[in-house]
Amino acid sequence: MSFFDNLLLGWELVSNIESFLALAVGVVVGVIAGAIPGMSATMAVALTLPFTFALSPITGILLLLGVYKGGIFGGSIPAILIKTPGTPASSATILDGYPLAEKGQAGKALGMALYASCTADLISNLALILFAGWLASFALNFGPPEFFTLILFSLTIIAGVSGQSLLRGALSALMGLLLATIGLDLVYGTNRFNFNDPNLMGGLNFIAVLIGLFAIPEILTKVWDPRGNDGSTRQLGGNWVSFAEYRACFKSIVRGSVIGVFLGSIPGIGAAPSAFLSYSEARRKSPNRENFGKGELEGVAAAEAGNNGVAGATLIPLLALGVPGDVITAIIIGAFMIHGLQPGPLMFVTNADIIYGLFMGLIISSVILLLVGSVAIRAFRFVADIPRGVLFPAVLVLCVFGVFAVNNNIFDIGVMFAMGGLGFLMLRFDLPAAPFLIAFILGPLLEDNFRQSMLMSGGSPDVLVRGPITWVFWTMTVITVVAVVRAGFRNSKQATQN
């Protein structure tokens, strides 16, 4: 049977009202859950899981996939409107999305986020359908040494999001690395910096740090200087993104999608690093590099393409190898198993119809995401018009609720406010927050993979250059570092000449 016969068979399986309904309901639930700070896409998928028990396998799994995709996009709505990422994956969207909203272009930023998300989603789904086997075997070549070099390369993003001063960016990143060491040591299981407080044993909650770092300083600034914005009013979030703008960003969107597909197919990385990597690549290639971080539409497009490009690709290790790439796909594997299906190479033989049915469903989901997303942002963008005096207290309440909801832990709210204080000081002293966050995400990955590599080789560093993948990343890291240093020298020369 040819590939297209299979796809046709799959289409027959999903071309019914239940499947479309399941996808639509899933996307709606996902977008709403993603838009609520603290309700991550993961939680939404976990809460939907019990409802799939009664459904047929394909309908149930499509429902979960709808929630997943909706959730990843939904996270960008509060990131743009109130500087509070709904999901960790949308933290890169803040960098340019929020400045755009401040400039009165919330509608434009949201529209671009939606179009970039849907485009990336489609590319990611096509990659899954066409290259699943190839990408899966590529992903299996990723052991700790390959991971280590990839993360090392990713850390060079910090140079791209540091703003004016690389030194300030590095300082911010160092603080992020420091706070990321709190918790249990990976290899020895010993306590690190937890001051014998059980609340700190698990490390700082990621969402609490994220919201504390971005949303709280914004509110504190308002309290500090309540009349600061009196002269300017935020314009209506009414204007819409044009096709010309979409076309101008198209290259970045495709690049972000490809980055998302590669990182998504490797188990264990997740959408946040992909969004940051895509963002920094777009910035590096862009002629108006200076405008990134101050409200550049392309920045929003790249960040959203990067995180949505992951969504379809995480199903590659799931379907081709039976390996969950992240927490969400781990839950989806649970849904497969409830129905007696075992994802993995054999499933392409035993239940090929279901797999191709899922493929068709995924393609449809990109279209549904576009429709539901358009409705959602038409409703949400007017948040930008709410007077600040009403908006900020409401945001604060949402933040407190959201951070509590993640782990049902009061302590996390304290972490959020402490991080908020730190974030506020960083804002006053002109230290960028993005490097802090990237270091906080990537630092533990870097350390863990380095130590795992050392365990594998018995302490010999040879393992870090064991194959072509590691060589590629080492080379890319060296090139980027050299470029950054040269650019730094050039800037300081110009500064002295001026």
Place this chain on the structure above:
Amino acid sequence: MKKMMVGALSALALGLTAGVAVAEYPERAVTMVIPYGPGGATDISARTLADPLGKVASKPLVMINKTGAGGATGSVAVQNAKKDGYTMLFARVGSHSVNPAMKATLPYTLDDFRFVGVYEINPVACAVEAGSDIKSMDDLIAKVKGSPGSVSYSSSGVGSLLHLAGAMVLREFGVEKPLEQATHIPLKGGGAAATAVLNGTATFICTNSSALASFVSNGQLRPLMVTTAEPVTGFDAPTSVDLGKPALQQLVGWTGIAGPAGMSDEVAEVWGKYLTEATADAGFLEKMQARGSVIRLMDPKESQDFINGQYKIFRALVDELGMRIEG
């Protein structure tokens, strides 16, 4: 919402039939803490049980995840909760027998909890990558002894069942110093641990059979043995008894429900009744067995003995091998 509806409806039904049952536990909703993240083995097990439990309980049961530090964060929350039975815990082998045995700094001990029932047993299986030249436990042991340091095993982290299982299996098979002759590679989570064997980062893995079932049936992993006395469906491998190591039968995973120590007998009794009814539910049995768990309900006394017994064996091994974490 659905759960609450069902809870409310059954409360109504019970109220109508029982009539005079006033001021009996529970009078309000009970919070059930799941100390691991959504989608993990404990979470899925707990939420599958929540369905039939919600039908027999007279008040709603609210499932919340409190994740962190290998189950310690959620466990501490229940340890410090009021002893009125309105905060209960889904305890797991990792949080309540491996962790207490291995970690001196753990903020709780087994004495801080009162177990009302263990309801699920998970057989443990050991496996290697399908293309490996290791075909049996004998091959594995020969390789560990023949070239020390060449064999490694993956786990989902320090203090996890997988960490202890690898060491315990090697020790039972006569490897004198399993931690020096083989390398333990901790990863983040069970999925990552299985992947590590698939991609050659580690040589073997010992974990719950349910975590390996799909890899085994897909021909990606080769099972070497299962620790139970009975063979496990889908695992074409000898049992620990076949291999003459019956002591390994103690090496199994489990899930149970516990409250803080000092909880009243009345509450424990109510939970014993709930669990008896809930675990007999046909839908529950079917879903759990599809995932490879063995449903076996133990009464409070038996649960306590079972967990303490497992703890003592693990603790003895930990002390012998110097695995205890003091810092």
